[in-house]
Amino acid sequence: MTIESEAHQRRRDIAASLAKEEATLAAIEESLLAADxxxxSMETILSNxxxxxxxxxxxxxxxxxxxxxxxxLQDNTENVLAAIDKVVGxxxxxxxxxxxxxxGIQESLTKYLESLADVQLAVDFFAKNNPDSPELNHVRALFDKGKEKxxxxxxxxxxxxSKAPSPETIFEFLGTQKDGKSTLGPRIASTEGPKPVPIAExxxxxxxxxxxxxNWMVNEAKYETFVLHFGQIRGNILHQALGQYKEFIKVNGSGTINAKGRTLTGRKSLTRKQSSILIRNQQAPKRRDRGGARGDDDSIDSEIEPFAQTIFAFTRLAEKEITLIKTILPENSYKKVFDLIVNVPLDSIGQDSKRFVQHVKECQVKKDYPGILTVFPTVEMLKKEQPEIxxxxxxxxNDENRHMFGKLI
Structure with missing residues (x-):
């Protein structure tokens, strides 16, 4: 092939390729116009x-x-309705x-206190919102009734x-060491049987x-009269127990127990007849022997050991009462209640001591100095026991009761 023919062929190829590219460009331009x-259209749609x-x-x-x-509004309505229900309640x-x-309390103290708590809420509500309303008077009267119950x-x-323990039980208690062990051996027979009445328990x-x-009466009701009742009841029990124990020592002789309650030379217990005599003697008024000097000395001699043992028993029993008070009552009432408990027993001890003082005075007048010596063991015992008491x-x-034994001495 000649050079001219090759050139013509190449021009034809270039022209065909150019036409093809022009067709492609036209298609692209058409696609661009469609895309625009x-x-x-999309902008219009998005705008709409x-x-x-x-x-x-x-x-x-x-x-x-x-x-x-x-x-x-619904929440407020519900709150208003709830408040109305509460007020109506x-x-x-x-x-x-x-x-x-x-x-009063029929079954459970807890349930009864829950009922009183409901009443207390009503009292507080009416006292705050309507203090002059008759409803306040009604619920307050009901709350006061609950306090009484x-x-x-x-x-x-x-x-x-609260039952007075038998003299035998007190005797056993006085013979118990601090570690709880008894130095007296098996339990003494008593009218209580094998299970004694607990002492202040x-x-x-x-x-x-x-x-x-x-706790409820102190914290919720602000009512403390109940502690006085507690003191009176326990005081009567302590006085009764000491009186019976004193008669027990008289009946069983002065050798029954030593000055510290640690030994026993005779293990006699009260018979039914002796117990009845004991109670009768305690309830009967004390008679003063106005006989001759010998009769007075004999009477004083028989009173020395019971008096000494009564003081020792009072010391130990009073400690038990203190423990009971601390277990049940609020701390701010300890002194008030304990004074109520020991007032009568201390008065009784004081009255018994006056008999010894009168005996000494009579012996001084009669110059009966041996008769005066009979009370010396009692004075010595009081001096020895005073610090522990x-x-x-x-x-x-209170100070008056605390200083009583010093005055006796």
């Missing part, structure tokens, strides 16, 4: 959609606000709890659980109820 049209969203938002926001307002407390409070329950429990369930009642038995007494 579609973009403009944005406009519609704006209109929807403008329509929804007020509805949302109204919904929130309605929800707030306070008005019905007196009717609802009247029978429960009026009957709790006080009666407290007294009943203390009285039922209550059953655990009774103690738990008394503690609960005491002050430190333990009279720890919570």
């Amino acid at each position: 049209e579609m973009t403009k 959609f944005g406009s519609r969203l704006g209109k929807l938002e403008n329509a929804v926001v007020p509805i949302h606000r109204q919904t929130k307002d309605l929800q707030r 306070y008005h019905h407390v007196a009717k609802r709890q009247r029978d429960v409070v009026g009957k 709790i006080d009666e329950f407290f007294q009943q429990q203390v009285r039922q659980s 209550f059953e655990p369930s009774v103690t738990a109820d008394l503690v609960k009642a005491a 002050h430190a333990k038995a009279l720890k919570y007494c």
